[in-house]
Amino acid sequence: MTTTQEPLVPGEKLTTVSGADAGRIARAAFVGTALEWYDYYLFGTAAALVFNRLFFTELDPTAALLAAFATFGVGFAARPLGAIIFGWMGDRFGRRPALLTTIVMIGIATGLIGLLPDFGAIGLAAPIALALLRLVQGLAVGGEWGGAVTMAVEHAPAEKRGRFAALVQVGSPVGTLLSSGAFALVLMLPPETFDSWGWRIPFLLAFPMLLIALWIRIKVEESPIFKDLLAHEETVKVPALEVFRHSFGRLVVAIMSALLGVGGFYMITTFVTSYGTNTLGVDRQVMVSATLIAAVAQIVVTIFAGRLAEKIGPGRVTMWGGLLTAVAAFPLFWLIDTKEPVAIIAAVTIGIMLIAIAYAVSGALLTELFPAKQRYSGVALGYNIAGATSGFMPLLATAMLATSGNQSWGAAIILAAIALITAAGGIIGERLRVHDKPIVVD
Template structure:
C-alpha cells in the first residue's frame, strides 16, 4: 500500500515562523471549522426532529424519516466532489483561498435553509430546495476540513502536530454544542411555535456567525510549506488524479482510519436521537441534552488524545480507539434501550468519547499519510470518501429497524464493523506515515 509518490524533490529551507503564529493559525482553523460543523450538524438534528414532518408530509412516518435521512446523506455524497474541487484549489492555488470559499458557501447555504418554505406552502419544491442546499453544504465541507487540518499541521513543528491537529478537531464538539444548544433552546417553545418558526432560528444564526469566522480567517497567512512548493514550481497539475494514481493505497488507509470518526459520530448522535425519540418514545429534549453533555466530554478527550498521539503515534491511537469502540457497541445500545434518561445520557456520552479517540487524531494521521504536494487533496479525499460511505449509516440503521422489529442490534452491529475497519486503518496508517522536513518555530 505504500506506493511511491512521484514528483518529490528536495526543497529549499522553509521560513522561520513563531510559535505564536502557529497557534494563531490553528485557532483560526478551529473557529472556521467550528462554524462549518455547526452549520452541518444543524441539518442532522433537524433531519431527525423537523424535516421528516414539515418537508415530507405526504409520506407515512417511517418513509418520511427515511426520506429525511436520505436528504441528510446527500451532503455526504457531495463531499468527495468538494474534496476534488477544493483539493485542486488548495494544492495548486493555495490553502488559504480554498478555505475562504468553503466558509462562505456553507454559511450562506445554512442561513438560506432558515428561510425555506415548507411542504405545506410550496409542495414538492420544498424538499427539492432543501436537498440542493444540503448539496452545497456537502461540497463546502468536502474542502473545509482537509484544508483546515493541512493549514494547522503545516504551520506546526513535527513534534507538536498532534496538539495543533487536535485543536482543529475540537471544532466538531464545539459545533455540536452550538447546534444542539440552539435546538435545545428553541425546543422549549410550544410545539406549534417550534414548527412554525422556532426551528428556523438556529439556521438563521449562521449569517452573523459567518461574518465573525470570515473576519478571523481573512487574517490567516498562507502555509509556508505550500509557499515553498510554489516557489520550487513543484505543485501537482491535477492533484486528485495523482492521489488516485500514485497514492491509492494511502488513500484507502486514510479512508478506513476516518470511518469511525465520521460514521460512528453520526450513529451515536443523528441515528440515536431519532431512534430514542421516534422509536423508543423518549422525550426529544432528553436526547438533545445528552448530545450536549457528550460534546463537552468530547473536547477533553480530543485534547488528551492529541497529546497522546505525539508520544505513541496517531496510528496507534486510532487502532485502539477502534478496538475499544467495537467492544463497547452492544453495551451502549443496551443502555439506550432501557429508555432511562440517565442511562441514555451515559451511553451517548461514553459512545462519543470512545469514537473521539480515533477522531481526535485523524487530522494528524491523514496529514502524514500524504506528501505536501498532494496533502490537501489526499486528506480531503480520504476523510470525505469516509464521509460519503458512512453518511448514509443513519438511513441504513433506520431501515434495519423495520427488519429487526425495532431492535437495536442492527445499529450496534454497524458500529462494530466501522470501528474494526478504522482499527485496520490505524494499524497500517502508523506504518505509512511520511515526514516533512523540520519547520523552524521560534518560541
C-alpha cells in the same frame, strides 16, 4: 514500511514560522471548522426532529423519516466532489483561498435553509430546495476539513502536530454544542411555535456567525509549506488524479482510519436521536441534552488524544479508539434500550468519548499519509469518501429497524464493524506516515 521524511535540497533553508503564528493559525482553523460543523450538524438534528414532519408530510412516518435521512445523506454524497474541487484549488492555488470559499458557501446555504418555506407552503419544491441546499453544504464541507487540518499542521513543527491537529478537531464538539444548544433552546417553545418558526432560528444564526468566522479567517497567512511548493514549482495540475495514480493505497488507508470518526459519530448522535425519539418514545429534550453533555466530554478526550498522539503516534491512538468502540458497541445500545434518561445520557457520552479517541488524531494521521503537493486533495478525499460511505449509516440503521422488529442489534453491528475497520486503518497508517521538510518554530 516505516515513516519517512522528505530530504532537504542542498543549500535549501528550513521553513520557519513563529510559535505565535502556529497557534494563531490553528485557532483560526478551529473557529472556521466550528462554524462549518455547526451548520452541518444542525441539519442532522433537524432531519431527525423537523424535516420528516414539515418537508415530507405526504409520506407515512417511517417513509418521511427515511426521506429526511436520505436528504441528510445527500450532503455526504456530495463531499467527495467537494474534496476534488477544493483539493484542486488548495493544492494548485493555495490552502487559504479554498478555505475562504468553503466557509462562505456553507454559511450562506445554512442560513437559506432557515428561510425556506415548508411543504405546506410550496409543496414539492420545499424538499427539492432542501436537498439542493444540503448539496451545497456537502460540497463546502468536502473541502473545509481537509484544508483546515492541512493549514494547521503545515504551520506546526512535527513534534507538535498532534496538538495543533486536535485543536481543529475540537471544532466538531464545539459545533455540536452550538447546534444542539440552539435546538435545545428553541425546543422550549410551544410545539406549534417551534414548528411555525422556532426551528428556523438556529439556521438563521449562521449568517452572523459566518461574518465573524470570515473576519478571523481572512487574517490567516498562506501555509509556509505551500509557499515552498510554489517556490520550487512542485505543484501539480490535477492533484486528485495524482492521488489516485500514485497514492491509492494511502487513500484507502485514510478512508479506513477516518470511517469511525464520521460514521460512528452520526450513529451515536443522528441515529440515536431519531431512534430514541421516534422508536423508543423518549422525550426529545433528553436526546438533545445527551448530545450536549457528550460534546463537552468529547472536547476533553480530543485534547488528551492529541497530546497522546505526539508520544505514541496517531495511528496507534486510532487503533485503540477503534478497538474500544467495537467492544462497547452492543453495551451502549443496551443502555439506550432501557429508555432511562440517565442510562441514555451515559451511553451517548461514553460512545462519543470512545469515538473521539480516533477522531481526535484523524487530522494528524491523514496529513502525514500524503506528500505536501497532493496533501489537501488526499486528506480531503480520504476523509470525505469515508463521510460519503458512512453518512448513510443512520439511513441504513433506520431501515434495519423495520426488519428487526425495532431492535437495536443492527445498529450495534454497524458501529462495531466500522470501528474495527478504523482500527485496522490506524495500524497500517502508522507505518505509512511521511514527514515534511523540517519546520523551525521561533
